[in-house]
Amino acid sequence: MSINVHISIDMEGVSGVVHTDQTGQKGYDYNMMRKAMTLEANAAIEGSFEAGATTVVVNDSHGSMRNLLPYMLDQRAELISGSPKPLGMMQGVDDNSDISMCIGYHSRPGEKGILSHTIRGSSVVQHFYINDKPSSEFEINAGIAGYYNVAIGMIAGDSDIVNDAKNLIPNIIGAPVKATINKFSAKNLSGNETFKLIKNKAIECVENYQEFKPIKYKTPVKMSVEFTSDLMADVVSFIPGIKRESRQVISFESQDYIEAWKCMYASILLAGIPY
Structure with missing residues (x-):
């Protein structure tokens, strides 16, 4: 085996x-x-x-x-x-x-x-949320x-x-x-x-x-990120499907955990680009 x-x-x-x-x-x-x-x-x-x-x-x-x-x-x-x-x-x-x-x-x-x-790190992400x-x-x-x-x-x-x-x-x-x-x-x-x-x-x-048992989060899964600045959330909010929760918090909801993860990961990478 x-x-x-x-x-x-x-x-x-x-x-x-x-x-x-x-x-x-x-x-x-x-x-x-x-x-x-x-x-x-x-x-x-x-x-x-x-x-x-x-x-x-x-x-x-x-x-x-x-x-x-x-x-x-x-x-x-x-x-x-x-x-x-x-x-x-x-x-x-x-x-x-x-x-x-x-x-x-x-x-x-x-x-x-x-x-x-x-x-x-804190220069981009203040907090990450799952559900x-x-x-x-x-x-x-x-x-x-x-x-x-x-x-x-x-x-x-x-x-x-x-x-x-x-x-x-x-x-x-x-x-x-x-x-x-x-x-x-x-x-x-x-x-x-x-x-x-x-x-x-x-x-x-x-x-x-x-x-050991795999972890399965409740679906639909909602992932959210609180960014360090309003501008980061402004830019990420251009992505279709992203919801603006507040000045610095954006979220994305999906039935598919990996889809939600990739959306959040891409958002964090985008937010980290100097403007």
């Missing part, structure tokens, strides 16, 4: 990351932390194969989505890199995946957690995976997103690699302890992958 594993890896939830200077390509510490990101991916890959995975696909899910170091990445895995991608942080989950994992994840705006934000509920990238991505009947069985990141994920998926396997102090500080596990934790939790996830 084959087991195909999908891994979505972000950067803000990687152990040691506490500031945007570490996550942006122009930051002084960026090159060091992209290596840490790659090593955390490797820990999940190693655990997956040790537990019996047939294939592992890793989707680089941070910023430009060109952060993972291809020649440092475990060569047994396939890498999806670059952006934009239709499924964003979950690209590849629709390709016969049996289970998905989220590594390096973080909380949504307004919640305690390291570098909390949603998709494009009028403020939602994190994890919650959005759980719906994308669920659309393709794939469950998310593991999450690694700061203590707050791990706890928050359990509200949506009670039996999800959590790997908290750092304890949040505030948005820009944390108590981090050492590198070795981080890799050991992620590997062991990945093993547990793959060995029990059939125990």
Whole structure:
């Protein structure tokens, strides 16, 4: 029996990351932390194969989505890199995946957690809503995976997103690699302890992958975005089907979750263009 594993890896939830200077390509510490990101991916890959995975696909899910170091990445895995991608942080989950994992994840705006934000950060997106509920990238991505009947069985990141994920998926396997102090500080596990934790939790996830259930949001699904400025909402409102909820909030409703997601994702990308 084959087991195909999908891994979505972000950067803000990687152990040691506490500031945007570490996550942006122009930051002084960026090159060091992209290596840490790659090593955390490797820990999940190693655990997956040790537990019996047939294939592992890793989707680089941070910023430009060109952060993972291809020649440092475990060569047994396939890498999806670059952006934009239709499924964003979950690209590849629709390709016969049996289970998905989220590594390096973080909380949504307004919640305690390291570098909390949603998709494009506070310069563009203030809040993202699913059926009028403020939602994190994890919650959005759980719906994308669920659309393709794939469950998310593991999450690694700061203590707050791990706890928050359990509200949506009670039996999800959590790997908290750092304890949040505030948005820009944390108590981090050492590198070795981080890799050991992620590997062991990945093993547990793959060995029990059939125990997890895909997330299916109520339809019709309504997705909304609160932008940072009126102008962003002005421009996005040109798109047919978009509803203007208020000066900075737009929404789109559909019977199809992926249709709603693609509309919101395209809207966020459009809003982020300087005018």
